[in-house]
Amino acid sequence: MEAKTVLLIAIPVLLVLAALLAIATTVSRQRSATGSLTKEARKADRSGSGAALATTDETAEGRARSSETRQSLEPAGAGKPVVTAVGGLIRFGDAPADPETLGVNRRQFFNRSIVAAQSLVLGSFSLAIIGFLWPSLSGGFGGKVKAGDIKDILATIAEKKLPFYVPEARAYINPYPESALPAAKKVYSAAILPEMQAGIVVLFQKCVHLGCRVPWCQTSQWFECPCHGSKYSRVGEKKGGPAPRGLDRFPADVTGGQVTINTGIVIQGPPIGTNTTGQEAEGPNCV
Numbered sequence: 001m002e003a004k005t006v007l008l009i010a011i012p013v014l015l016v017l018a019a020l021l022a023i024a025t026t027v028s029r030q031r032s033a034t035g036s037l038t039k040e041a042r043k044a045d046r047s048g049s050g051a052a053l054a055t056t057d058e059t060a061e062g063r064a065r066s067s068e069t070r071q072s073l074e075p076a077g078a079g080k081p082v083v084t085a086v087g088g089l090i091r092f093g094d095a096p097a098d099p100e101t102l103g104v105n106r107r108q109f110f111n112r113s114i115v116a117a118q119s120l121v122l123g124s125f126s127l128a129i130i131g132f133l134w135p136s137l138s139g140g141f142g143g144k145v146k147a148g149d150i151k152d153i154l155a156t157i158a159e160k161k162l163p164f165y166v167p168e169a170r171a172y173i174n175p176y177p178e179s180a181l182p183a184a185k186k187v188y189s190a191a192i193l194p195e196m197q198a199g200i201v202v203l204f205q206k207c208v209h210l211g212c213r214v215p216w217c218q219t220s221q222w223f224e225c226p227c228h229g230s231k232y233s234r235v236g237e238k239k240g241g242p243a244p245r246g247l248d249r250f251p252a253d254v255t256g257g258q259v260t261i262n263t264g265i266v267i268q269g270p271p272i273g274t275n276t277t278g279q280e281a282e283g284p285n286c287v
């Protein structure tokens with residue numbers, strides 16, 4: 001699977017996960033803001049007999065503690081207690097709790113602000129990535145690149161004795177001899193055979209050793225890498241140096257004589273020892 005496809009799948013998945021995380025964080029914060037009752041308190045509430053709980057369950061020691069706590073929580077001079085402690089449990093009385101005192105609304109506001117800020121940052125980041133990837137889907141390196149008319153390309157190569165370089169595709173186009181097709185069918189992938197049958201190979205400029213750009217050597221009529229000396233024939237088959245295989249290549253469509261290179265797919269170069277054209281160096285090497 002191509003890297004951009006993986007990214008296009010991964011981004012929405014990450015966004016969904018981030019949204020779930022944000023929702024979970026909000027719920028968790030709201031719970032911690034409003035507090036939760038203990039198991040005993042929930043049981044007491046269900047029975048609807050908070051007072052009864054005090055009379056039936058309190059031990060003498062508990063009652064003493066309850067009395068102590070009640071005194072400490074009762075506001076001085078208040079006619080009716082707002083908060084009482086029963087058997088170690090804090091219970092709210094008849095008077096409704098003041099939301100401002102509890103700070104619930106304020107906390108909710110901050111929680112929602114945090115979620116909104118997180119969503120904004122994630123959204124901006126995702127849009128930036130999609131914007132970065134989008135052009136490569138429709139053209140440029142990583143997409144489909146128009147190289148021109150195959151007849152013009154082959155004529156230019158024959159005239160200058162140079163590969164036809166397509167900068168946008170970071171690729172060289174060289175002729176592929178028809179006589180070598182039977183050997184090519186035994187080695188090359190079906191993805192690139194059609195362009196070879198049309199008479200060309202499209203080679204990625206990157207050396208398969210450590211990634212240097214491989215220039216053309218006019219005297220030997222080979223590609224020769226200046227970094228560590230790897231050498232490749234006119235059709236990108238390995239001739240020497242530390243490269244682990246021949247040059248990688250791109251599939252190309254030749255329709256109505258027009259060559260379109262698909263740089264979104266890289267086909268690995270042929271293994272060491274592949275020599276379908278039998279081309280030897282035609283002069284001194286450059287490296």
Ligand code: FES
Nearest residue numbers: 207209210225228
């Ligand atoms: S990068 Fe080309 S030979 Fe090492």
